[in-house]
Amino acid sequence: MTTVRLLVQGQDRDYALAVGQSVLEAAMAQGLDLDHACGGVCACSTCHVKILRGGDCFSAASDDELDQLDEARDVDLDSRLGCQARLERAPADGIVELRIPLWNVNAVREGGS
Numbered sequence: 479m480t481t482v483r484l485l486v487q488g489q490d491r492d493y494a495l496a497v498g499q500s501v502l503e504a505a506m507a508q509g510l511d512l513d514h515a516c517g518g519v520c521a522c523s524t525c526h527v528k529i530l531r532g533g534d535c536f537s538a539a540s541d542d543e544l545d546q547l548d549e550a551r552d553v554d555l556d557s558r559l560g561c562q563a564r565l566e567r568a569p570a571d572g573i574v575e576l577r578i579p580l581w582n583v584n585a586v587r588e589g590g591s
């Protein structure tokens with residue numbers, strides 16, 4: 479299995495992301511706090527991430543994903559749903575970098591869970 483380095487802005491450790499794995503699956507497997515209110519079925523936008531590096535190596539966004547992203551705040555061209563963005567091939571430099579938008583983090587904290 480091919481695995482790449484997953485960097486997450488603001489985190490002081492590296493994570494791993496395997497080819498074939500979604501961002502949410504990698505986060506859950508390694509204790510990275512990424513909200514996923516709908517359980518990863520593309521029915522919310524709480525798993526919104528921005529893929530700053532390596533984004534072209536992920537599965538293309540479906541119409542459903544784009545519809546959900548329309549509901550998210552602070553969306554830009556790098557935005558994906560973490561449960562839908564699946565790594566399809568390793569980037570040439572072996573690195574994927576993400577940012578979890580601040581409002582996602584706030585929503586998790588305010589939720590008290």
Ligand code: FES
Nearest residue numbers: 514516518525561
């Ligand atoms: S967890 Fe709900 S859309 Fe990703």
